[in-house]
Amino acid sequence: MQVGLPWLKIESQNKESNTISWFYNDHKDEKRHDVTDNVIDFINRLIIHIPDYHFLTTQYYGFYANASKKILDKVHALLGIKKNKDYSRENRTKALKNKLNKLKYRTHLIDSFNLRSNSM
Structure with a gap:
């Protein structure tokens, strides 16, 4: 094994x-x-391969860094590569709003049925 x-x-x-x-x-x-x-x-x-406590490592750099999404989009377009997901700002904003609305709806349901624990 x-x-x-x-x-x-x-x-x-x-x-x-x-x-x-x-x-x-x-x-x-x-x-x-x-x-x-x-x-x-x-x-x-x-x-020796375990990083120290609070040691930050760089996960993405170069084309895969968040700051270079526009450049990466141009590279994908030039190479004719289709992206699996659309990471545009508009879609990320929509996804965040949907997530927040779900949280608001869940909170509304909990409040309307008085399901919050009232501990003394």
């Missing part, structure tokens, strides 16, 4: 010898590297 992160696959664990066999695919040479480590060494290698 293979378990793990996208870049790391654990193949087996030997509880008697306290070892873990795992592999990863190196993107530089596109080769599979098989590794057998002591459990403590494996955990030490794994922990």
Whole structure:
């Protein structure tokens, strides 16, 4: 059974010898590297990939950043790629208004049937 992160696959664990066999695919040479480590060494290698508390990572950058939606639309138009969703400001505003209206309707129903808990 293979378990793990996208870049790391654990193949087996030997509880008697306290070892873990795992592999990863190196993107530089596109080769599979098989590794057998002591459990403590494996955990030490794994922990260095966990970001610090409150550490912010950049999820989207370049064409996929929110600030460059207009440029991305032009790139899609030039390449003839059809977008799955329309992320225009008008559609986002409509979706937000619909969401707020649903919340208002739900709140109205709760108030009209007096379903709010009146704790003392």
